[in-house]
Amino acid sequence: MTKTPLSRIRNFSIVAHIDHGKSTLADRLIQMTGSLEHREMKEQILDAMDIERERGITIKANTVRLEYDARDGQHYVLNLIDTPGHVDFAYEVSRSLAACEGSLLVVDASQGVEAQTLANVYQALDNDHEIVPVLNKVDLPAAEPERVKQQIEDVIGLDASNALMISAKTGLGVEDVLEAIVHRLPPPREGEAGDPLKALLVDSWYDAYLGVIVLVRVIDGVLKKGQTVRMLGTGAKYQVDRVGVITPKMVMVESLGPGEIGFITASIKEVADTRVGDTITEEKRQTTRPLPGFKPAQPVVFCGLFPVDADDFDDLRAAVGKLRLNDASFSYEMESSAALGFGFRCGFLGLLHLEIIQERLSREFDLDLIATAPSVVYRMNLINGEQIELHNPADMPDVMKIASIEEPWIRATILTPDEHLGAILKLCQDRRGIQADLSYAGSRAMLVYDLPLNEVVFDFYDRLKSISRGYASFDYQLTDYREGDLVKMSILVNAEPVDALSMLVHRSQADKRGRVMCEKLKDLIPQHLFKIPIQAAIGGKVIARETISALRKDVTAKCYGGDVTRKRKLLEKQKEGKKRMRQFGKVEIPQEAFIQALKMSD
Amino acid sequence: MTEILDRDPGFGIYVHWPFCAAKCPYCDFNSHVRHQPVDQVRFGAAFARELATMRQRTGPREVTSIFLGGGTPSLMDPQTVGGILDAIAAEWTVPQNVEITLEANPSSVEADRFRGYRMAGVNRVSLGVQALNDKDLRFLGRLHDVSEALHAIELARANFPRLSFDLIYARPGQTVEDWSRELERAISYAADHLSLYQLTIEQGTPFFALRAAGKLSVPGAEQAAQLYEATQAVTAAQGLPAYEISNHAKSGAESRHNLIYWRYGEYVGVGPGAHGRFIENGQRIVTFTERVPETWLDLVERKGQGVTGGETLSRVEEADEFLLMGLRLVEGINLVRFEKLAGRPLEPRRIAVLREEGLIEPVGNSGLRATPAGMVVLDAVVADLAR
Ligand SMILES: Nc1nc2c(ncn2[C@@H]2O[C@H](COP(=O)(O)OP(=O)(O)O)[C@@H](O)[C@H]2O)c(=O)[nH]1
Ligand SMILES: C[S@@+](CC[C@H](N)C(=O)[O-])C[C@H]1O[C@@H](n2cnc3c(N)ncnc32)[C@H](O)[C@@H]1O
Ligand code: SF4
Ligand SMILES: [Mg+2]
Numbered sequence: 001m002t003k004t005p006l007s008r009i010r011n012f013s014i015v016a017h018i019d020h021g022k023s024t025l026a027d028r029l030i031q032m033t034g035s036l037e038h039r040e041m042k043e044q045i046l047d048a049m050d051i052e053r054e055r056g057i058t059i060k061a062n063t064v065r066l067e068y069d070a071r072d073g074q075h076y077v078l079n080l081i082d083t084p085g086h087v088d089f090a091y092e093v094s095r096s097l098a099a100c101e102g103s104l105l106v107v108d109a110s111q112g113v114e115a116q117t118l119a120n121v122y123q124a125l126d127n128d129h130e131i132v133p134v135l136n137k138v139d140l141p142a143a144e145p146e147r148v149k150q151q152i153e154d155v156i157g158l159d160a161s162n163a164l165m166i167s168a169k170t171g172l173g174v175e176d177v178l179e180a181i182v183h184r185l186p187p188p189r190e191g192e193a194g195d196p197l198k199a200l201l202v203d204s205w206y207d208a209y210l211g212v213i214v215l216v217r218v219i220d221g222v223l224k225k226g227q228t229v230r231m232l233g234t235g236a237k238y239q240v241d242r243v244g245v246i247t248p249k250m251v252m253v254e255s256l257g258p259g260e261i262g263f264i265t266a267s268i269k270e271v272a273d274t275r276v277g278d279t280i281t282e283e284k285r286q287t288t289r290p291l292p293g294f295k296p297a298q299p300v301v302f303c304g305l306f307p308v309d310a311d312d313f314d315d316l317r318a319a320v321g322k323l324r325l326n327d328a329s330f331s332y333e334m335e336s337s338a339a340l341g342f343g344f345r346c347g348f349l350g351l352l353h354l355e356i357i358q359e360r361l362s363r364e365f366d367l368d369l370i371a372t373a374p375s376v377v378y379r380m381n382l383i384n385g386e387q388i389e390l391h392n393p394a395d396m397p398d399v400m401k402i403a404s405i406e407e408p409w410i411r412a413t414i415l416t417p418d419e420h421l422g423a424i425l426k427l428c429q430d431r432r433g434i435q436a437d438l439s440y441a442g443s444r445a446m447l448v449y450d451l452p453l454n455e456v457v458f459d460f461y462d463r464l465k466s467i468s469r470g471y472a473s474f475d476y477q478l479t480d481y482r483e484g485d486l487v488k489m490s491i492l493v494n495a496e497p498v499d500a501l502s503m504l505v506h507r508s509q510a511d512k513r514g515r516v517m518c519e520k521l522k523d524l525i526p527q528h529l530f531k532i533p534i535q536a537a538i539g540g541k542v543i544a545r546e547t548i549s550a551l552r553k554d555v556t557a558k559c560y561g562g563d564v565t566r567k568r569k570l571l572e573k574q575k576e577g578k579k580r581m582r583q584f585g586k587v588e589i590p591q592e593a594f595i596q597a598l599k600m601s602d
Numbered sequence: 603m604t605e606i607l608d609r610d611p612g613f614g615i616y617v618h619w620p621f622c623a624a625k626c627p628y629c630d631f632n633s634h635v636r637h638q639p640v641d642q643v644r645f646g647a648a649f650a651r652e653l654a655t656m657r658q659r660t661g662p663r664e665v666t667s668i669f670l671g672g673g674t675p676s677l678m679d680p681q682t683v684g685g686i687l688d689a690i691a692a693e694w695t696v697p698q699n700v701e702i703t704l705e706a707n708p709s710s711v712e713a714d715r716f717r718g719y720r721m722a723g724v725n726r727v728s729l730g731v732q733a734l735n736d737k738d739l740r741f742l743g744r745l746h747d748v749s750e751a752l753h754a755i756e757l758a759r760a761n762f763p764r765l766s767f768d769l770i771y772a773r774p775g776q777t778v779e780d781w782s783r784e785l786e787r788a789i790s791y792a793a794d795h796l797s798l799y800q801l802t803i804e805q806g807t808p809f810f811a812l813r814a815a816g817k818l819s820v821p822g823a824e825q826a827a828q829l830y831e832a833t834q835a836v837t838a839a840q841g842l843p844a845y846e847i848s849n850h851a852k853s854g855a856e857s858r859h860n861l862i863y864w865r866y867g868e869y870v871g872v873g874p875g876a877h878g879r880f881i882e883n884g885q886r887i888v889t890f891t892e893r894v895p896e897t898w899l900d901l902v903e904r905k906g907q908g909v910t911g912g913e914t915l916s917r918v919e920e921a922d923e924f925l926l927m928g929l930r931l932v933e934g935i936n937l938v939r940f941e942k943l944a945g946r947p948l949e950p951r952r953i954a955v956l957r958e959e960g961l962i963e964p965v966g967n968s969g970l971r972a973t974p975a976g977m978v979v980l981d982a983v984v985a986d987l988a989r
Contacts (some may be wrong), residue, residue, distance in 0.1 A: 299723060529982055531960050553827040555980040557800040557848050559860070559930070562616055562869050562877040564923045571922055576983040586955055 004077045007187050008087075009077045009259045011217070013097055014045065015124050016106035016366045017114035021136040023228060025106060025168040025177070026064070026082060027293065032080070032174055033066040044104055063202075063215055063261055065245045070182045078181055079261040079391040081202065086116070087301075088350030089478060092203065092329075094123055098291075099202045099217035099261060102185030103132040104177065105158070109135040109143035109165070114471035115413050121156055130220060132180050133163035139170050147442060155586035162418065164468040179488055191258025196285040197221030197229065202261070204274040205455045210242070210250075212268035216280060217261045220287065223280070224255040229266065233278035272328040299347025300408065300478065301374045301457055304335050304500070305361070306343030308368035308591055313342050319365035320344055320490045322355060330357055334391070339582050339594060340370055341502035345392055370591065372500055373598050374457040379406040379481055394499045396488045399539065406481040407452050411436065414447040414464070416472035422443045424466040431455035434507060451476075454504070474529050489543070490513055492535045493525070496585040500594060510536075514544035517597065522546040524593035611867025612666035613880075614859050615690055617649060618873030619675040620895045623710060627743045628770070628801060628809035628948045632700055632875030632893050633673040642682045645895075649904040650689035651765060652872040652891075655907040657693035660870060665694045667701040667859035669723070674708035680718025687723045701764075701858045703728055708754035709745035716761040726764035726857075728797070729754055736782050738773055749920045755791050766795035766857065771829060772821045773801055778832045785833065789840045794855035799834055799848045800826060827978050834974060866924045874898040874908065879923075885914045919943050922988050929984055934971025948987055956983060 016022040066078040073264045083089075083096040097103070103124040107117055119166055124131060135145045149160040166173030166178060202215040216223065223229075227240045244252045245262040268274060279290040307316045322334045331347040348354040354374060361367050378390040379395045381404045382398060390396060412433075416442070418425055427448045428435070437448035451460075456476070465470050489510050491501040501521075505513050514536025529551055536544040556567065581588040614844050614868065621640055622633040641928070652941040658822055668690060670683065683704065690696060690735050703726040704719055716727075731751045739747055758765045769788055770782050801820060812818035821829060837843055841936045842850040846864060851855065871878035876895035879886060891908040898908035915923070921944030928935035953970070956962045961976035961983050976983050 270693050527962060528977040529956070529979055530985065551831065551979045551982050554823075554829075554982045555847055555978060557802050559846075559848070559927075561864065561870050562863055562879060563890075564863070564879065564927060565877065565890070567926050568919060568922050571926060571985060571988055575989050578985070578989055 002261070004191065004257075005260045008076045008184050008191070009079070009188055010076060010102070010181050011081070011100040011188060011259070011261055012102045012104060012181055012185050013081045013083055013115070013124070013129075014101045014104045014106055015083070015120035017108070017111075017116040018122075020108040020111065020114070020117070020572055021168045022082070022104050023167075025104070025134070025174070026080060028168050028171060028174045028317035029066060029078075029080065029178065030064060032171070033068050033089055034177065034465060056480065061077045062448070063246050063263075064544055065261070066247075068178055068182070071179060072182075076182050076584065077260075080179070082248050082262065083120075086350075086352050088348070088353040089329075090119075090123070091103065092276055093120070095200065096126065096202055097124055097127040097129065098277075099200055100127075100129065101188060102132070102181070104181070105133045105152075106168075107133065107148055107152065107348065108137050109138050109145045109148050112144075112148045113155050115475035116413070118156065118446075119416075119475040119477070120296075121158075126480065130185050131158060132177075132184050133158060133160045134177060135251065136164045136168050139167035141193050149445070151441045155446060167191075182457055188259030188421070191218070191220045193220075193222055195220035195259050196284040196287045197223055197306055198278040198287040198289065198291070199223055200291055201231070201274060201276060201278040201280055203276055204268075204271050206271050210265050210345050212269065212271055212274065213263050213265055214274055214280075215229075215261070215263050216256070218256045218258055218384045219291075220258055221282065222255050222257050223264065226465060227444055228283040229264075229275070230279050230283045231278045231280055232286075233275050234273065236273060237283055238268060238470075241265045241267060270328075271326050274328070275341050296445065297319050298349075299329075299377070299391075300350055300453070301332050301348045301376060301567070302345060303347050303374045304340065304343050304353060305358070306337065306340040306370045306372075307596075308370055310341045312367055315365065316344065316361070318353050319361050319367060320346070322365075323360060329353070337372075337394070337500050339498050339584070339589070340372070340404065341582075342589075343370075346402065347391065352459065355436075371579060371598065375504065376408050376453045376457060376485065378504060390504075391448060392445075393502045393504045394489055395505070396455075396502075401489075404483050405455050405486040406598070407484045407486060407504075409479050409482050410453050410476040411479045412449045412456070412474060412476040414449065414474050416445055416447065416468050418443055418445045419470060420468040421447070424472060427460070427463055431460060432508070450479065452482075452506070454506070455479070455509075456484075459472050487538045490536060490537050491517055492519070492533075493521070493584050494532045494587045495535075495588065498589070499583055502599060507538075510538055511543050518544045518546040521593065522548055525589055526598050527551045530586070608680055611865035612858065613663045613867065614669065614862040614864045614869040615653075615665055615685055615694075616669050616859075616873075616878070617675075617714075618871065618876040618923075619670060619672045619678055620874040621677055622674045622678065624745055624939065628804065630804035630807050631673065634895055636895075640677075640895075641979040642679055644899065644903075646685040648899050648908075649686050649872055650899045650909050651690045651872075651954075652902050654688075654716045656870045656872060656878070656889075657910075659882055660868075663868075665690065665696045666867075667862065668703070668706040669859040670702075670703050673708060675704050676710045676715065676719075680715060683719055683724065684722035699816055701726055702861055703857065705730065705748070706754070706758070707954055709731050709753040710929040711750075711754040711757055713757055713761075716757050716977055726763060726766070726891075727758045727762045727953070728857075729758055729765070729767040730784065731755070731788070732770045733773070734769070734787055735933070738776075741773065742770060752791065759793060764795070764855070765793040766797060766851075767792065767905050768797040768799065770799050770801050771833065774818060774820055774824050775854045776829065777792065778828050781829055782832050782836050785836050786840065788857075789837070789842060792842065794842070794852040796837070796842055796850045797848055798837070798850060800830065830978055843932075844977075845932050845978065863933075864927045868926050870960060886920055887912055887914050903909050917943065920944075925988055926984055929970075929972050929980060929987075932971065934965045934969050936968055937970055938968045952986055956986060 014022045060418055062082040064080050068076045068078050070076055081096045081100055083093045105121050137147055145165050152158050152160040164173055189393055189534055196221040200217045202217055204212055205213045207213050223242055229238050235282045236451045244250050281287045287291050307313050319430050329349050332344040335345040336342050380388045380390055382401050385401045417499050431451055432455055433449040436450055439446050464474055485507045486504050489503055489505050489506050490497045518534045518536055531550045532548040534546045535542045581590050620632050620634050625635055702724045704724045705728045721865040727984050732744055734743050734748055734749045741822040803813050837850045846858050851854050869878055874895045876888040877889050889909050889912045892901055892910045924943050963973050965971050972980055
């Protein structure tokens with residue numbers, strides 16, 4: 001056991017809006033406590049994956065144990081848990097926060113409170129965290145710490161009079177942050193070393209050398225090497241192979257006691273065998289007081305992923321399998337589409353999650369993919385009383401069998417400079433939003449809207465960014481399912497329905513969506529030898545229509561004497577192009593047309 | 603139509619003369635301008651050598667037609683032409699009734715030279731008239747004007763039993779009306795054959811750059827189609843119907859040499875940048891030669907030939923070429939021959955769709971041809987059938 005008394009342990013996390021300096025501050029803390037040699041420092045140490053580092057988002061929870069000699073002459077162990085600060089991973093965030101007693105609330109002093117600041121700080125408060133406000137980037141000329149302090153008080157309702165003023169970049173005030181962690185955040189609540197083991201499974205990931213690594217927070221008892229443990233949620237039993245702490249190097253220790261954070265390995269095969277939030281206990285002496293338990297990952301958004309080149313299907317299968325190894329919240333099942341061939345219907349925690357997975361597939365596995373438009377999970381209440389979940393518009397049951405359809409709604413929080421408020425209100429209104437609240441903090445408006453998720457997956461975020469010139473911030477949480485007047489819109493090309501393009505839309509949006517889709521396709525499908533009607537239809541009723549006129553002239557005028565090769569090469573190219581097309585009745589649609597048509601923006 | 607199948611498409615000799623007095627801004631043929639006089643004796647000797655080399659590959663054959671193309675073959679001295687024709691006659695059997703065509707530019711025509719070509723054996727001239735108004739001739743960068751063109755036509759008619767001339771239409775701003783009138787006038791000067799080409803903007807030419815820069819706009823698809831259709835109507839009414847996309851003749855006056863290409867017969871190509879297709883050891887092979895005249899000359903002098911590439915065609919390639927060329931002809935193709943080449947029939951489903959659209963139609967039991975509507979979009983029709 002590491003013999004640190006509870007009173008000298010602090011478990012904390014940092015909550016912040018993206019780019020407000022969370023990673024920079026973490027780097028600085030690691031550096032100032034000497035956890036890594038100078039030469040081992042690289043920026044954004046805790047963001048392990050390339051994508052995390054590049055996009056500045058943390059996908060997996062991560063932890064680092066810092067050793068700090070405080071000004072009071074005492075030695076402290078500070079465990080920083082870096083959480084994925086995004087709503088898609090809200091559950092993971094809440095479990096990471098549950099492993100800590102306090103949070104640093106980092107706010108960019110030149111930007112002020114943003115949507116994720118709010119979402120994350122409320123989560124921390126929900127977990128009974130003590131919170132220390134930290135105003136970062138005070139080195140910037142545009143910093144307005146006093147205004148931002150006021151905002152923290154007005155918008156969040158936190159006392160900001162003691163807020164720290166720092167620059168994570170220059171190091172200014174970072175020493176005070178360490179002191180504040182020690183003196184303003186509480187130590188772990190009393191745990192009993194003698195009690196049966198009770199530990200929280202904070203996160204897990206796959207490591208090529210060590211296999212599945214499980215991040216844990218011990219509450220009661222002692223976690224030791226060689227111990228046989230049981231996961232209460234999954235019921236699985238394992239023998240602990242290794243116990244260690246992350247400094248951020250992995251250092252093996254004999255055991256972890258109450259209040260401590262560390263990792264174990266236990267010959268666990270897949271990340272999917274572990275559940276974030278699960279309770280780990282001893283096999284022989286099980287705790288009688290399990291933790292609130294874990295919530296299985298619920299995919300919120302679905303989309304089909306298809307290889308551009310059908311020959312890559314096996315590679316795609318291998319790639320999604322590999323990703324799933326490390327990300328149990330991502331689900332997939334095989335799908336076949338007349339338009340796109342074989343692929344997978346994949347479920348994601350949200351739009352960011354979807355984007356990350358897609359990006360990793362193309363980047364790490366070098367796959368060219370077509371993604372169908374994201375779709376939410378609808379609930380179909382059938383006439384016969386059954387309720388089914390619909391993940392794919394193509395699987396929609398016969399309308400005659402449907403009594404009603406429910407769709408997921410979210411509560412969105414948007415913060416924006418007030419000059420963009422009008423446009424944003426209009427956007428929310430256009431997307432069937434219901435205003436829940438509107439308040440001001442200085443020149444920033446905070447807008448709370450209830451919105452159907454279905455409207456948000458359809459390019460809402462891009463539109464919001466563009467109408468606010470990037471100044472609005474946005475966050476949301478799923479709230480409930482509500483009945484809606486939803487209809488399946490089919491797209492017919494030369495009277496043949498194209499499955500990959502069908503979608504569920506609200507009746508009030510159908511005309512517009514249908515029109516946009518038909519216009520897009522008109523430009524994307526090449527002229528044929530006959531004219532091609534393109535229609536959007538609900539049931540048998542056509543709601544929008546375009547026509548691609550027939551080719552009018554396409555013939556080589558002159559013949560190059562005997563040089564047939566040149567013409568043949570052209571023909572071969574055309575034939576090659578046709579191989580990349582899908583046949584719908586008489587019409588050939590280039591794959592590129594699907595890719596473009598499925599891009600969400602209009 | 604068994605007759606198409608049975609007809610031997612023939613065996614032709616193509617000779618490429620790669621020099622011109624000036625380069626036309628639309629032209630991407632293998633033509634070069636030289637400011638020093640070309641050593642015609644050396645070139646003549648090289649042609650003879652390359653012909654002899656080719657003869658070793660083809661074996662003894664009877665020649666159906668000879669075509670002296672360019673470039674501007676009418677820049678050749680009659681002796682050079684005579685030498686080439688003699689060389690051909692020395693290698694292969696050249697019957698009395700062989701067709702011998704020479705391409706001529708109106709600007710390089712002189713009565714004496716025409717008489718010389720005729721004496722050497724040329725019996726058909728193809729004149730590059732291109733337009734019958736001076737403004738358009740200047741736009742096309744031609745060195746001649748209308749009166750020179752008419753003079754050349756007159757001289758050619760006086761000297762040769764057969765004459766054809768070329769016009770380029772679908773010029774910028776050209777209306778159906780303008781073109782129809784110009785065409786009618788052209789027909790009044792024509793003998794029994796005309797080649798009428800829509801202006802094509804070829805990559806790498808000055809016109810291509812001009813169009814890219816927005817300084818040249820050619821008729822769009824609709825206008826081009828209307829011009830094409832007007833061409834068909836006017837020529838048909840005047841007794842010079844199309845027998846190929848861009849070629850018109852009175853029945854029996856078709857260019858036998860070009861028919862060899864379209865009917866996918868055999869031909870030998872000599873001279874810089876010439877292409878050939880003939881059967882060797884039972885397989886159809888492709889030949890092509892070095893394009894740069896001096897390099898070609900050097901190759902021939904050292905190795906006996908300027909051929910830089912040759913390959914045997916796969917079944918699919920041969921079938922593609924057959925389809926590509928054959929459907930340009932109003933007579934169409936023989937499906938039995940296609941099946942023999944391709945090892946498969948054309949897809950009945952595709953034929954059905956194209957027929958339904960009125961773009962192709964059967965000819966007799968085993969023939970297929972593009973309809974007039976199909977001709978306007980032939981490249982797309984062929985692409986549809988070929989896969
Ligand atoms: N000027 C200044 N820039 C900072 C400071 N802290 C962070 N940054 C910059 O702000 C950007 C976002 O920081 P990062 O730590 O990645 O933010 P995160 O998204 O919250 O992890 C980076 O370009 C940092 O270099 C600071 O104190 N002053
Ligand atoms: C091989 S060229 C040579 C004939 C000769 N040198 C002359 O220009 O008079 C044969 C014909 O092709 C046609 N031609 C050449 N380039 C063309 C183009 N870019 N578009 C349409 N026709 C073209 C012209 O009518 C030309 O007469
Ligand atoms: S004269 Fe004929 S071959 Fe020569 S450049 Fe002009 S079009 Fe081309
Ligand atoms: Mg970061």
